[in-house]
Amino acid sequence: MDEKLTIQDIARLAGVSKSSVSRVLNNYPAISQELRERVMRVVREYNFVPNVTARGLAGGKTRLVGVLTPPLTWPAIPEMLRGVAEYIERTSYEMVLYSINFENPTHTDVVDRILSLRMVSGLLAILPCDLTPHLLKHFERGLPMVMINDQEPPEHFPCPWVGVDNRTGGYQATRHLLDLGYRRIAHVMGPKRYYCAQERFEGYCQALREVGLEPDPELLLQGEFDPASGRRCARELFARERTRWPEAIFVANDQMAYGFLEVAEEQGIQIPQDVALVGFDDNLVSSHVRPPLTTVRQPFSQMGAKAIELLLKMVDPDHVLPRARAAEDEGHTEAGARMTPATGPLAAAADGSGHQLRVHETSAPYRLDGAIHIQLDTSLVVRASSVPA
Amino acid sequence: MDEKLTIQDIARLAGVSKSSVSRVLNNYPAISQELRERVMRVVREYNFVPNVTARGLAGGKTRLVGVLTPPLTWPAIPEMLRGVAEYIERTSYEMVLYSINFENPTHTDVVDRILSLRMVSGLLAILPCDLTPHLLKHFERGLPMVMINDQEPPEHFPCPWVGVDNRTGGYQATRHLLDLGYRRIAHVMGPKRYYCAQERFEGYCQALREVGLEPDPELLLQGEFDPASGRRCARELFARERTRWPEAIFVANDQMAYGFLEVAEEQGIQIPQDVALVGFDDNLVSSHVRPPLTTVRQPFSQMGAKAIELLLKMVDPDHVLPRARAAEDEGHTEAGARMTPATGPLAAAADGSGHQLRVHETSAPYRLDGAIHIQLDTSLVVRASSVPA
DNA sequence: TATAACATTGAAACCGGTTTCCGTCAAGTC
DNA sequence: GACTTGACGGAAACCGGTTTCAATGTTATA
Numbered sequence: 001m002d003e004k005l006t007i008q009d010i011a012r013l014a015g016v017s018k019s020s021v022s023r024v025l026n027n028y029p030a031i032s033q034e035l036r037e038r039v040m041r042v043v044r045e046y047n048f049v050p051n052v053t054a055r056g057l058a059g060g061k062t063r064l065v066g067v068l069t070p071p072l073t074w075p076a077i078p079e080m081l082r083g084v085a086e087y088i089e090r091t092s093y094e095m096v097l098y099s100i101n102f103e104n105p106t107h108t109d110v111v112d113r114i115l116s117l118r119m120v121s122g123l124l125a126i127l128p129c130d131l132t133p134h135l136l137k138h139f140e141r142g143l144p145m146v147m148i149n150d151q152e153p154p155e156h157f158p159c160p161w162v163g164v165d166n167r168t169g170g171y172q173a174t175r176h177l178l179d180l181g182y183r184r185i186a187h188v189m190g191p192k193r194y195y196c197a198q199e200r201f202e203g204y205c206q207a208l209r210e211v212g213l214e215p216d217p218e219l220l221l222q223g224e225f226d227p228a229s230g231r232r233c234a235r236e237l238f239a240r241e242r243t244r245w246p247e248a249i250f251v252a253n254d255q256m257a258y259g260f261l262e263v264a265e266e267q268g269i270q271i272p273q274d275v276a277l278v279g280f281d282d283n284l285v286s287s288h289v290r291p292p293l294t295t296v297r298q299p300f301s302q303m304g305a306k307a308i309e310l311l312l313k314m315v316d317p318d319h320v321l322p323r324a325r326a327a328e329d330e331g332h333t334e335a336g337a338r339m340t341p342a343t344g345p346l347a348a349a350a351d352g353s354g355h356q357l358r359v360h361e362t363s364a365p366y367r368l369d370g371a372i373h374i375q376l377d378t379s380l381v382v383r384a385s386s387v388p389a
Numbered sequence: 390m391d392e393k394l395t396i397q398d399i400a401r402l403a404g405v406s407k408s409s410v411s412r413v414l415n416n417y418p419a420i421s422q423e424l425r426e427r428v429m430r431v432v433r434e435y436n437f438v439p440n441v442t443a444r445g446l447a448g449g450k451t452r453l454v455g456v457l458t459p460p461l462t463w464p465a466i467p468e469m470l471r472g473v474a475e476y477i478e479r480t481s482y483e484m485v486l487y488s489i490n491f492e493n494p495t496h497t498d499v500v501d502r503i504l505s506l507r508m509v510s511g512l513l514a515i516l517p518c519d520l521t522p523h524l525l526k527h528f529e530r531g532l533p534m535v536m537i538n539d540q541e542p543p544e545h546f547p548c549p550w551v552g553v554d555n556r557t558g559g560y561q562a563t564r565h566l567l568d569l570g571y572r573r574i575a576h577v578m579g580p581k582r583y584y585c586a587q588e589r590f591e592g593y594c595q596a597l598r599e600v601g602l603e604p605d606p607e608l609l610l611q612g613e614f615d616p617a618s619g620r621r622c623a624r625e626l627f628a629r630e631r632t633r634w635p636e637a638i639f640v641a642n643d644q645m646a647y648g649f650l651e652v653a654e655e656q657g658i659q660i661p662q663d664v665a666l667v668g669f670d671d672n673l674v675s676s677h678v679r680p681p682l683t684t685v686r687q688p689f690s691q692m693g694a695k696a697i698e699l700l701l702k703m704v705d706p707d708h709v710l711p712r713a714r715a716a717e718d719e720g721h722t723e724a725g726a727r728m729t730p731a732t733g734p735l736a737a738a739a740d741g742s743g744h745q746l747r748v749h750e751t752s753a754p755y756r757l758d759g760a761i762h763i764q765l766d767t768s769l770v771v772r773a774s775s776v777p778a
Numbered sequence: 779t780a781t782a783a784c785a786t787t788g789a790a791a792c793c794g795g796t797t798t799c800c801g802t803c804a805a806g807t808c
Numbered sequence: 809g810a811c812t813t814g815a816c817g818g819a820a821a822c823c824g825g826t827t828t829c830a831a832t833g834t835t836a837t838a
Contacts, residue, residue: 006793006794006795007794007795007796008794008795016817016818017817017818017819018794018795018796018818019796019797019817019818019819019820020816020817020818021795022795022796022797023796023797023816023817025795026796030814030815030816030817031815031816031817032815032816032817035816035817047505049505049506049507050794050795051446051507051793051794051795052506052507052508052795053442053445053446053451053507053508053793053794053795054446054793054794054795054796054823055794055795055796056442056445056795056823057440057442057443057446057793057794057795057796057822057823057824057825058794058795058796058797058822058823059795059796059797059823060796060823062442064485067486071471071474072461072466072467072468072470072471072474073467073468073471073673077461077467078461078462078466078467079461079462081461081486081488082460082461082462082488085460085461085486085487085488086488086490089488089489089490089499094485094487094503094506094508095485095486096453096483096484096485096486097456097470097474097484097485097486098474098483099470099471099474099475099478100478101475101478110478113438114483116436116438117438117441117483118438118440118441118442119441119442119483258677265679284462285674285677288647288674288678289677289678289679290654290678290679395823395824395825396824396825396826397824397825405787405788406787406788406789407788407824407825407826408787408788408789408790408826408827409786409787409788410825411825411826411827412786412787412826412827414825415826419784419785419786419787420786420787421785421786421787424786424787439824439825440823440824440825441825442823442824442825443793443823443824443825443826444824444825444826445793445825446792446793446794446795446823446824446825446826447792447793447824447825447826447827448793448825448826448827449793449826779838780837780838781836781837781838782835782836782837782838783834783835783836783837784833784834784835784836785832785833785834785835786831786832786833786834787830787831787832787833788829788830788831788832789828789829789830789831790827790828790829790830791826791827791828791829792825792826792827792828793824793825793826793827794823795822795823796821796822796823797820797821797822797823798819798820798821798822799818799819799820799821800817800818800819800820801816801817801818801819802815802816802817802818803814803815803816804813804814804815804816805812805813805814805815806811806812806813806814807810807811807812807813808809808810808811808812
């Protein structure tokens with residue numbers, strides 16, 4: 001039925017030239033209604049779909065965007081990709097997945113090889129870590145690109161960028177513990193080289209100061225965002241004499257919080273009765289650990305969707321979704337958990353879409369009113385680890 | 390530097406025709422050593438990479454394969470894709486990810502749209518569930534395809550297929566419990582419409598019979614492969630009077646086992662002291678739940694790798710990996726867990742690569758000695774849920 | 779030494795679209 | 809009524825490769 005028809009065949013069947021068929025298929029404006037209908041009838045009858053490859057060659061635009069990700073086994077990645085996939089499914093674009101292994105020392109070469117193929121019309125780089133400077137070169141050379149990246153200070157970052165407001169997130173976590181009456185609140189920080197780690201820490205400090213407390217250096221620990229460092233910090237903290245324990249701990253990500261849960265289990269420490277715990281991220285797992293983790297939720301799938309939306313606008317400004325937008329991201333928070341929208345003192349003027357927009361200057365060719373930085377809001381998810389049953 | 394060079398430019402720079410450059414780049418045999426070197430020098434100097442799109446148009450083969458998956462938030466999917474991605478990274482192919490939502494009633498249309506674009510030269514369909522009959526039509530129409538699918542009986546299944554030996558897996562789980570001395574062993578079965586559920590059940594029965602026990606209908610429960618049905622079965626079981634409880638339970642997948650853990654926690658039932666538990670799958674989460682789950686590990690990433698290897702062989706028989714194969718799949722089993730290779734009574738003649746090969750007849754155009762079905766081995770991962778500390 | 783067979787390489791056709799260029803025709807202007 | 813203008817649509821060039829075909833130079837065969 002739909003066997004290898006070409007635009008030429010359609011032209012012949014409709015009794016027109018192939019240029020006309022092409023024009024009809026691409027919604028060229030100066031086309032008479034009659035021609036359009038004549039062509040479309042044949043197109044529909046034979047169920048004709050133009051060859052993407054030829055289209056790419058001739059038009060200079062492939063309808064492909066690349067998505068560069070760390071290994072999919074990183075907790076946040078599948079959620080983000082879900083957002084990307086659900087958005088892209090409603091467009092005429094497809095996604096080429098480049099899952100790269102940062103441990104491979106040649107990963108910059110891998111990226112070069114990928115991009116030199118010029119197969120994709122744009123790139124969404126998810127948490128590119130130390131690859132960022134290298135990617136920026138490609139961006140500055142003209143490759144449309146959006147990063148989901150919370151590791152670089154957004155000031156003057158030239159590339160369009162999607163992330164969350166980590167400062168308000170840190171504030172939310174700490175404020176929650178303060179509201180429950182805790183006063184000796186420890187913080188396990190992420191690596192200082194990451195901007196998000198600093199921001200979460202600042203939110204923590206700000207919440208403390210708001211109630212007249214000063215951050216206590218004895219209650220600040222340094223982690224590496226992985227479970228192992230969480231375990232290490234937990235052992236260090238719980239090895240102190242009981243009177244020097246904190247009443248509650250805000251851990252800068254869920255992975256490290258898992259380490260705390262493990263050590264607590266080992267040592268028979270009850271959470272939250274002995275020590276309350278709040279994490280950051282709300283990974284899919286976090287509602288299934290024991291006790292379920294109170295945490296600050298990052299809207300990962302929404303971040304993916306926003307980022308790909310932005311990228312498609314850069315790649316193809318006339319791009320319109322063929323179908324209406326589906327229902328908003330529903331998240332995976334299980335029934336029973338309370339969700340608190342961001343209400344920190346840092347809440348900036350929203351642009352109506354529920355997220356905060358910051359616009360910076362950029363010299364890159366694909367600017368949309370300057371480099372757009374989209375910052376989404378976090379929300380607190382309260383579960384058993386911070387609230388005694 | 391590598392700005393939009395064409396094969397024509399290279400030809401001019403090397404003082405040869407573009408046909409010659411093309412031949413060199415494609416390893417055409419009848420090429421003089423001198424010409425080859427002359428061209429390659431220029432290619433390397435200018436870092437030339439031929440345009441994939443043009444290549445696709447002219448050669449009739451895009452170097453793209455599609456990967457059709459259920460939502461990435463399904464537990465096994467990221468692991469499988471890791472295997473696919475790691476393999477594909479070492480080839481000249483790229484993967485186009487089609488993550489489809491089975492709940493969308495129009496998902497067969499989505500598949501049709503995707504495939505009618507003819508963008509991909511082959512398709513890897515991961516756990517396509519009820520999409521299988523529809524996909525088979527495309528396969529029979531000539532689209533190279535491999536399925537990772539444990540839901541269809543392999544007999545006479547026309548399409549190349551990768552899965553695990555579920556029967557031996559069920560045997561391993563049950564045998565392990567028997568070896569620990571348990572005799573009253575319950576089984577929570579998956580949906581009967583899935584072949585894997587039946588096979589796991591048969592393995593269970595066989596292990597029991599081997600020690601002279603007959604499966605007890607009272608100890609057989611019917612689940613749906615999700616946590617909710619696990620909870621339901623758990624409540625049903627634990628609502629019985631204590632003397633009618635089993636000593637141990639083999640649950641047909643980890644998700645349902647999580648439901649058991651939750652209900653046990655709720656009702657203060659100690660696992661494994663009161664009841665021992667073994668799951669199936671070894672999801673990434675399963676080592677982090679409390680207590681860590683003993684389970685039958687499916688080599689998901691290896692399945693992905695095998696499947697994509699098979700697919701590429703179908704798409705491009707002359708396909709050779711540019712680099713040597715990297716180290717074998719290392720899995721994610723944490724240190725301390727014991728791994729038992731499959732040694733069930735069903736172990737078939739291995740083909741040297743450590744997996745079992747079954748060859749069936751097929752009428753599809755892309756046969757390699759008939760439809761290849763690759764069955765990988767499962768392995769038991771022993772953790773605290775079955776072994777009292 | 780003449781000739782057939784083979785190895786090597788360039789010219790040109792082709793893949794299936796998009797886009798430029800140009801001719802035609804009808805409506806609008808003076 | 810002649811001329812300008814713009815809408816419309818066909819012919820042909822083009823995108824950047826692969827592949828067929830034919831020409832050339834070499835080597836083997838008789």
